[in-house]
Amino acid sequence: MKQFLAVRKSSELIWCGNFYFDFHDRGISSIVRRCIEKETGQEFAVKIIDISGEKSDIYEADLTKRDTVREINILKMCNGHDNIIELHDSFETPTFIFLVFELCKQGELFDYLTQVVTLSEKRTRIIMKQLIEAVEFIHSKNIVHRDLKPENILLDDNLNVKVSDFGFATVLGEDDELTELCGTPGYLAPEVLAVSMYDNVPGYRMEVDMWACGVIMYTLLCGAPPFWHRKQMQMLRMIMQANYTFGSPEWDDVSQTAKDLISNLLVVNPKERLSAKQALESPFFKRELKPPKQFFPRRTFRALVICVRFFHRLKFFYYNPPPIPVETIKTNPYGVKNFRKLIDSCTFKMYGHWVKKGDNQNRAALFEHVQREDWRNQVSFDNS
Structure with a gap:
């Protein structure tokens, strides 16, 4: 289990665990943003899912959490295929679940x-x-x-x-x-x-x-x-x-x-x-x-002679x-x-x-x- 450090916040970036997050506008229950791994400087995409229940009732928040856990397990089952998005990391806070994916620019x-x-x-x-x-x-x-x-x-x-x-x-x-x-x-x-x-x-x-x-x-x-x-x-x-x-x-x-x-x-x-x-x-x-x-x-x-004549005419x-x-x-x-x-x-x-x-x-x-x-x-x- 990672130790979560969500204590510093600038105008655009907050950091949590091993990543800096580009935290602009938020959606109703989830949002996708760019993030940077602090140790390597490598860019990733992070899906941030709200499980706090502030924007919905507690039942829907619990359902969202269960669905997200199922999605994480399925992504782990599909890990390694060249044409399926790679789940780099995932971790949870009391209010959000973070899914870190490879970045597709x-x-x-x-x-x-x-x-x-x-x-x-x-x-x-x-x-x-x-x-x-x-x-x-x-x-x-x-x-x-x-x-x-x-x-x-x-x-x-x-x-x-x-x-x-x-x-x-x-x-x-x-x-x-x-x-x-x-x-x-x-x-x-x-x-x-x-x-x-x-x-x-x-x-x-x-x-x-x-x-x-x-x-x-x-x-x-x-x-x-x-x-x-x-x-x-x-x-x-x-x-x-x-x-x-x-x-x-x-x-x-x-x-x-x-x-x-x-x-x-x-x-x-x-x-x-x-x-x-x-x-x-x-x-x-x-x-x-x-x-x-x-x-x-x-x-x-x-x-070859015919090809040269053909391409000359085609041109x-x-x-x-x-x-x-x-x-x-x-x-x-x-x-x-x-x-x-x-x-x-x-x-x-x-x-x-x-x-x-x-x-x-x-x-x-x-x-x-x-x-x-x-x-x-x-x-x-x-x-x-």
């Missing part, structure tokens, strides 16, 4: 996605492979996360994935089934909604994490979530029916293997949904290995791109990939402040470029 995947709007298939392949490998690891420990989303995925200095926030995570027994409704609405699996809506419905297990992975992958490639509606009940109905589309033009340039992987993850029946191990065997993550070829000098020289067309017809720009500018990227980037620069953390509703609204049927009916009614 690139922040959340959600913020990164807001900056770049959409990700390429190459970058998506790297992120999703690391994410699913982390999910496979925690599932091998019989742990279900239950709250996978871009806000709970951190990026280190090299943009490597670090799965974090195990507050809803729990350890399952061999025959255990969960019935609690917890998580984020846009990432909830159909079986989670079903068990909360209907009687005599079996509970859910670790398959809910794979559904969330499908939603995340869709969002990375498209820029908007697959299930979205202004009315939340309508959105939940879309989730229950797996009602999503690979619309044009956003998905025109995406490979079929990527679409197939998403389709096999967003399956209503959890027994038919891909597991983490099966998902990693998807063609989306594999590259075919070609057999070694014999060396033919004359053929190789001829191929010419790069600096002298073919003109885009004016009619195309007038009728469907969003159908041209370069214009689409420009429009989306400008939209996020102008209205990016609408997109709050965890609010996929506003994010999806920025991508809604087709007039909806209920709006058309409303306009027709007003005109009449």
